[in-house]
Amino acid sequence: MTSSSECNPARVIGILDPIVLEERAQLVVKAAAYLNPERWQDERKLAKTKWFDYRFLSPIEATLKFVEDYQRAYRVHWRQSFDAETADKKRAIASGGLWHDRKEFTEFWNARAHADWLGVDYFIYCMVSMETALRRAKQKRLLRPGHMRSEDCIRAVQKRHDEEMTGRVWLSELPHYRLENFCALPDQIAHQQHVAQTVRKRSNAILALGGAIDALRVLPVHIAEEIFGEEHVTMARERASFVTTARVDLVPDAQLVPACFGLPAPLDTNAEPCCRCPLASQCQKASERTLADVVARHGSVDPRRAHVRELGRERVRRLRERRRLA
DSSP states (O other), X not given: OOOTTOOOOOOOOOSOOHHHHHHHHHHXXXXXXXXXXXXXXXXXXXXXXXXXXXXXXXXXXXXXXXXHHHHHHHHHHHHHHTOTTTGGGOXXXXXXXXXXXXXXXXXXXXXXXXXXXXXXXXXXXXXXXXXXHHHHSOOSSOOOGGGOOSHHHHHHHHHHHHHHHTSSOSSOOOGGGXXXXXXXXXXXXXXXXXXXXXXXXXXXXXXXXXXXXXXXXXXXXXHHHHHHOXXXXXXXXXXXXXXXXXXXXXXXXXXXXXXXXXXXXXXOTTSXXXXXXXXXXXXXXXXXXXXXXXXXXXXXXXXXXXXXHHXXXXXXXXHHHHHHHO
């Protein structure tokens, strides 16, 4: 057990691997064809509300994760409510996956963004929404992602999320939040605050507090003492001394890139939380490069609007051609 006065120094992130950043940027550039620029600004806001397991995934990676969890939930409910034999064969998404077409991409993107706004686990979001709809009325189909924003679905999802906070999944077990990987990133600090606040809701609060400090290493001793007092923290650590300690897992710098990093949208490094982020300078440069790549690839800072205009021009051209031939 470490001393109560211990304050772990923050790890310093160096220059990020340009190859990894380029791979991330290319996914963003690809997705930009389907999105308005405002959506990237929205993603900066969602990065602060999404469940902690997804805060080190790019928006595209998070959406692909949402697709996986949607498919898993779809097959579970199909097995339970319709046909167990065919459940594993259900694709639950168009044959081309997320990139099948604009409609498919937009529907899954918006559903994932809604789950992030609620701050809930994607699998829970999909499972509970489908379950709620099945209870509401007898259906022969399961909910599509775009139909999960009804009031009864939202209430049910939030209720289940609150139950999880007093149950098994009340914090993120990603190694990104452990003290050996602490870099003073805003999301890491937010997770520490979440742990300190949520531990009070647990029936075994003192054991959970001690485990969070020493076994999981997601809450620094000095922060716990500021909130709970030195005597209470000492007792909690003694009570949790038997809990198995998570292995040390040093995460590479490139995997500590937050969800909001390098998005093709204006970035104010003086605003919260960017002003506290040690990656703000690298993020600003990456954002500028990605925006330039979007323009180079699609010919516009707003590829979606440019696409709509092109479709309009094509309709006018065909109309004029038909009139000319009439």
